[in-house]
Amino acid sequence: xxxxxxxxxxxxxxxxxxxxxxxxxxxxxxxxxxxxxxxxxxxxxxxxxxxxxxxxxxxxxxxxxxxxxxxxxxxxxxxxxxxxxxxxxxxxxxxxxxxxxxxxxxxxxxxxxxxxxxxxxxxxxxxxxxxxxxxxxxxxxxxxxxxxxxxxxx
Numbered sequence: 001x002x003x004x005x006x007x008x009x010x011x012x013x014x015x016x017x018x019x020x021x022x023x024x025x026x027x028x029x030x031x032x033x034x035x036x037x038x039x040x041x042x043x044x045x046x047x048x049x050x051x052x053x054x055x056x057x058x059x060x061x062x063x064x065x066x067x068x069x070x071x072x073x074x075x076x077x078x079x080x081x082x083x084x085x086x087x088x089x090x091x092x093x094x095x096x097x098x099x100x101x102x103x104x105x106x107x108x109x110x111x112x113x114x115x116x117x118x119x120x121x122x123x124x125x126x127x128x129x130x131x132x133x134x135x136x137x138x139x140x141x142x143x144x145x146x147x148x149x150x151x152x153x154x
Contacts, residue, residue: 039060040059040122040123040124041058041059041060041124042057042059042112042135045137048100048137048138048140049139049141049142049145051139052100053097053099053100053101054097054098054100055096055098056072056095056096056098056110057093057094057095057096058094058112058124059093060092062114062116066116067117068115068117069086069114069115070087070088070089070112070113070114071084071085071087071112071113071114071115072084072087072096073085073110073111073112074103074109074110074111075108075109076100076103076104076106076108077105077106077108078105079103079105083103087112094112105139106138108137108139109134109136110134111123111125111134111135112125
């Protein structure tokens with residue numbers, strides 16, 4: 001399911017087709033070519049609190065003149081499909097603030113994709129086999145988190 005959705009998003013820019021549901025298996029992985037001089041950096045925020053906005057950021061060394069688009073895909077456990085957000089940035093830093101109150105759920109899965117003007121697509125994060133490996137973060141209760149942290153520091 002994930003592969004079909006990603007392919008639809010990247011192969012077409014037509015809003016008509018983006019709204020169609022995918023029925024393919026989610027066990028198929030999307031792989032990216034390895035080019036040593038292309039680097040995408042992302043450090044997941046930790047922790048993510050219930051009901052509090054947070055920022056996801058991506059850093060790339062790809063020259064902005066070569067980029068066609070920088071995208072964030074995310075979904076919560078209560079969403080059926082990934083939501084696509086176009087990121088805007090400066091000097092290789094691209095950020096997006098997510099207000100989780102607008103997207104209910106107990107966890108979030110997300111990944112980044114970059115498309116260059118020559119049609120190449122790069123994703124982050126990828127595993128050792130260069131397969132897309134979305135990050136999953138669980139939202140935690142801030143009160144419980146700080147009470148536990150306080151007990152551990154005593």
